[in-house]
Amino acid sequence: MADPRKYPEITINPESIRQAIDARMNARLKMWMRICAHCGLCADTCHFYVAKDRDPKMVPSYKAQKLKEFVKKKGQVDEAYLKEIYDIAYGDCTVCRRCTMFCPFGIDMATMVATLRGILTSQGMAPEGLKAAIKNYQETGNQMAVSEEDWVETLKWMEEELQEELPGAVIPIDKKGAKIMYTVNAREPKFYPQDIQLAAKVFHVVGEDWTFPSKVGWDDTNLAMFAGDLKTAGYIVQLIRDAAEELQVQRVVITE
């Protein structure tokens, strides 16, 4: 039977892999790769381990130590190896950090797995959905590539509908000095605009002083982080921060 799993296209460039590893190796990761005593206390703290009938390959330390193995190979890897790492990094770990709460040394195994993801992503090896989202963030500032025009139009449309029910209710855009800058998941303007209307209703009823930024910085999701693309992840957070500073708000509130 053919392997039903789909993998992104892989081109192996040992030098590029080495550089990606070097850039990501910090003092913490090096220390954690060194001191893990392989005691096994993390095993049953992992939901994968418990759900998969105590499969030893789901032991967090096993997954995290793959980073050590990967680093040691210095880029000399083949396609099968990268697929194995890809399956572990995305398929066997949700990067929830529960194992760390039971590790006597406090080894951050989730961050080690996330580093594996980051190295793979740097080589163009990430799930297609995440890749597309990263591209959208970089080009439009939100994961769904909602244009500024569509975004503002959606807010106006929702404001009109809201006013039919609550006369006088508004969805303030770019209101300088408001107390709150509200941010949403880009799915909301794209597929569920009513969610925005409902939030606006709550804000109106409690008399909150709030606003949306019109340009960028309103999408609070960070799918780049899930792919270990820390550069884009940082850029997304920076957009939100910049918008908040420009609007001189006191706090940023994120959608549920």
Add this chain to the structure above:
Amino acid sequence: MTFSALVEGPLLWIAFLTFLIGSALRLLFFIALSTKKDKPVYRYFNFKWMMLSILRWLLPLNVDIKKNPVFTILGYIFHICLLSVPLFYSAHIALWQESRFGWSWWQMPDVWADWLTLILIAISIFFIIRRLVLAEVRIITTVSDYLLILVCALPFVTGYLNTHPDGSAYAWVTSALPLYGQYSTLIHILTGELMLILVPFTKLSHWVLFFVSRTVIGVEFGRRNYTV
């Protein structure tokens, strides 16, 4: 220079200095690299979270006591034996007193040293069996994990043998290894030196890095309001 003079002289110095300087360098290497590449640790550093995280896991005040009481408690006892016997055994202190330093400090009754040694050996055997038996531990176990248990236990095994020359264990070992009787003290010293030398180069460096790692995660979890 005779072999015994080498082991008791220069090699002893090398072992202690490797252990001390090597461990200090581990710490320095961490600081040197982390100031460049681990800035959040410094930005969010907090003394309270550091101390909480270290104390909770240095003392048996953590969640693993509840989750795996047997293994965790044996782990604590193992460490107590491993540190206390070399430091407080009377004959060791006598050697420090004889040495150029002339140091001396509290010593434990010899009967304590005997029992703590036997307990450490028993726990070492348990650790090895546990690594072999439990699938979830076996998969993450490397050859060096077994060897390091041996390295830690050998000074205790030889120490016990040498202080009980009338015992049946000693008779058994000397009949299997006729040379052991002749070099028993040297072998004991060598095993200790081996352990000290290996500390900076293996996971045994956790005697220093434990504190660093707990600090790092204490700061990281503390600032996110998780349990440190």
